Every structure is written in structure tokens, then in C-alpha cells.
Amino acid sequence: MSLPEKTFWGIHAGKTGDADNLFLKKNYIALGWARIGDLSKIPADREAFKKKIVEKYPDNKPGSVPVDAGQLYRFVHVMKKGDIVIYPSKKDRNVHLGIVEGEYKYDPSIVSGYPNLRQVRWIKHVPRTILSQGALYEIGAAMSLFQVKNYAEEFQNTIDGKQQPLPVKKDETIALVAEEIEESTRDFILKKLAQELKGHPFAEFVGHLLNCMGYRTRISPEGPDGGIDIVAHKDELGFEPPIIKVQVKSTEGSVGDPIVSALYGKVSPGEYGLLVCLGTFTNQAKNFAKSKSNLRLIDGNDMVDLILQYYEQFDSRYKGLIPLKRVYVPEVIEESNE
Structure with a gap:
């Protein structure tokens, strides 16, 4: 029409x-x-x-x-x-x-x-x-x-x-609205991180997120870090496994296999490697990580998932940086054909 x-x-x-x-x-x-x-x-x-x-x-x-x-x-x-x-x-x-x-x-x-x-x-x-x-x-x-x-x-x-x-059961736009709200929130979070936490401040943020997840962290001082930005562990002294060596990339582009391989080269037997970025990983980088049981990649979307999961535990500084409030949106429940 x-x-x-x-x-x-x-x-x-x-x-x-x-x-x-x-x-x-x-x-x-x-x-x-x-x-x-x-x-x-x-x-x-x-x-x-x-x-x-x-x-x-x-x-x-x-x-x-x-x-x-x-x-x-x-x-x-x-x-x-x-x-x-x-x-x-x-x-x-x-x-x-x-x-x-x-x-x-x-x-x-x-x-x-x-x-x-x-x-x-x-x-x-x-x-x-x-x-x-x-x-x-x-x-x-x-x-x-x-x-x-x-x-x-x-x-x-x-x-x-x-x-x-x-x-309501026939209103197909409900799902579209819910998805748009969620996507808008994710875009907002990534934009704030990319604009406000370049370089070492992003490593500090990732360290805080790991703290909220139950890890203790040692963050490398600003400057050359030898490829390891954070060391995370469960115990107070950092002796008990697992020991996680973390590298962070605050750039928004794609992180390739050379960077992932370099991180893994610094992971000793019995340790774990974690690479966190705001952007994405190339297919070669993903394939390399899949072949290593002690290596994990977290891209921008994964990062947002973790932020939303642990947001209530953030301190006031980071809640102020990423101001969010809890909002309920409709959930579409698929009807059974049975």
C-alpha cells in the first residue's frame, strides 16, 4: 500500500x-x-x-x-x-x-x-x-x-x-523491540569502553572485572609489560593454580593469530592464557585458540556479556563510567506445536 x-x-x-x-x-x-x-x-x-x-x-x-x-x-x-x-x-x-x-x-x-x-x-x-x-x-x-x-x-x-x-502473542514486533533495546545497550557499553579506557586504563578495568568474578589480580604498571598485562589467581599469594596470564587490547579492530600466538608463548605448563579485546578475532586466531585447551579469547561481545552479568558488583567508579539501570523488556516465548 x-x-x-x-x-x-x-x-x-x-x-x-x-x-x-x-x-x-x-x-x-x-x-x-x-x-x-x-x-x-x-x-x-x-x-x-x-x-x-x-x-x-x-x-x-x-x-x-x-x-x-x-x-x-x-x-x-x-x-x-x-x-x-x-x-x-x-x-x-x-x-x-x-x-x-x-x-x-x-x-x-x-x-x-x-x-x-x-x-x-x-x-x-x-x-x-x-x-x-x-x-x-x-x-x-x-x-x-x-x-x-x-x-x-x-x-x-x-x-x-x-x-x-x-x-500480544501475534505481535512480531515485540521481539524486534527487545532485540533493538539490547543491541543499543551493547553498543553504548562498547562505545564507552573504547572512548574512555584506551590503553592501560582498559587493563585496570579488566582487572576489576576479574575481581568481581572472584579472582585476585596483579596488574602490570603502565609502560612495557612483556606481553602480560594482568596475572589473575584465586589465592591471596598467587601460588595456587590456576594462574591466568592476561593480555588486553583496547583497539576496536580484529586481533590476529600473531598476537594470540605470542601470548600463548608466555604461558607455562599448568598456566592459562586469556586475551581480551574490544573488537573481534580473526578466524586464524580463533582456530589457534580452539586447538589449545588452556587458552581463551574474549571479544567485545563476550566482554559485554560479562559486564552485564557482574555489573552489580562493580565499584562506583566503573558504574559511573558505564551508567546502566535495570529494565525489563518483553520476552518472546515460542508456542509449542504439540
Whole structure:
């Protein structure tokens, strides 16, 4: 089914839904960034919007500037009359769908914190339960304004009265959402490690992880280490086997067989070798490790698994570095054919 030539937009009314009355009672959609003033007076290019945000919000993180500028630019210059707007209200837990009917206007007298406005006519108000989990996830984006693309057809069907509540057991998007949340978390963890723990700090982190797993560790001082970054053992003195010699690589690329072989060359009989990296291992490296019963490789994905497993035991320093909170996501249970 081809959709009409219109754009579907998702919009939020602030972190706590503080613009809910403005949206639903006064029939506006709005954005904040009140310090900037009238957005229509900014030249119609994204770079100009970025410069204005840096000027008016100098304390904002650099990474947020293009995101914020893009939202403001699209609200003024890309959104058009006739587009569909989707507003998931935090107040009444309904999803409100409307048609954009006004051009951009600046009016701080209506609600001072949300001076950037467009008139909207609400045409449908539906409970969240009528929509698929995937559609709800898409309109739950972290941004204030964003395009809805993946589930635009579902929202059009909702407007047309064709969308029926989908039984949870038949909602295939539940699994997709759960996977996306998990993948996003894994990406976040690896990105933080790669950016914040280059070189010796990564060895210290791996040592802390091994401590959480029940090992005592001796970490080599920063500088030349002879190919061994950590020695791990179970007893206080480090005499009782198993003795584990650990090498860590904070690079994100592939680690090859020469590095793995070099580590194994330093492992004495009765000892174990462990190579930890943030990236991956080549097939040759994996094959070499498989042939050695006392050698183990841990790549970036394995590392994330261990972090999630032992996270509650991390000290405050590393919890601050990788801030996570426990979230429950739906688990898809396969139905038996029997």
C-alpha cells in the first residue's frame, strides 16, 4: 500500500509532558529552546541553526548541537501543512494523531517555555494498546521531534479506523523491540569502553572485572609489560593454580593469530592464557585458540556479556563510567506445536 505524499512526525511535550495542555487544549504542537527567539529569523540552513544553539546554549554538549539544530530546522523548514503529527501523551497515556494546519510561528505569550508553534487539528485519539510494540517504540524516541518512517502505514491505518488491537502473542514486533533495546545497550557499553579506557586504563578495568568474578589480580604498571598485562589467581599469594596470564587490547579492530600466538608463548605448563579485546578475532586466531585447551579469547561481545552479568558488583567508579539501570523488556516465548 503506497502512502500519500505526506510526512509523519512524532513529537513530545517535554520530559514530563509539561506542554500537554498546550498541545491538546490549545491545539498547538511546539518546541522549546526559548533562548533562541524567533527561529524564522535564522538563515534557512542547518549550519546557521547550529551556530545559534552554540551561541545561546554554550554549556550544551557538542554532540547534542547537530541533533537539536536538526529538530528546530525541520520544525520550521521541513514540516509542512497537511503532514501527520503523532503525540504520545504522558498524561493520559493515549496516542493523539493530528494534521498540521499552520505554518511556523513564534509566540512566547501562549506558553513561555514553548514559543515555537504550529497549529494542529487533532483527528484521532487512541489507547496505546491498539498499536503494535514496534510502533510504540518508534514514537518513544528520545528526541522532541522526529520523523516516523517504519510504522507510518500502521498510523495511517489507525487514522482510517482500520487498525485493530493486535494480540500480544501475534505481535512480531515485540521481539524486534527487545532485540533493538539490547543491541543499543551493547553498543553504548562498547562505545564507552573504547572512548574512555584506551590503553592501560582498559587493563585496570579488566582487572576489576576479574575481581568481581572472584579472582585476585596483579596488574602490570603502565609502560612495557612483556606481553602480560594482568596475572589473575584465586589465592591471596598467587601460588595456587590456576594462574591466568592476561593480555588486553583496547583497539576496536580484529586481533590476529600473531598476537594470540605470542601470548600463548608466555604461558607455562599448568598456566592459562586469556586475551581480551574490544573488537573481534580473526578466524586464524580463533582456530589457534580452539586447538589449545588452556587458552581463551574474549571479544567485545563476550566482554559485554560479562559486564552485564557482574555489573552489580562493580565499584562506583566503573558504574559511573558505564551508567546502566535495570529494565525489563518483553520476552518472546515460542508456542509449542504439540
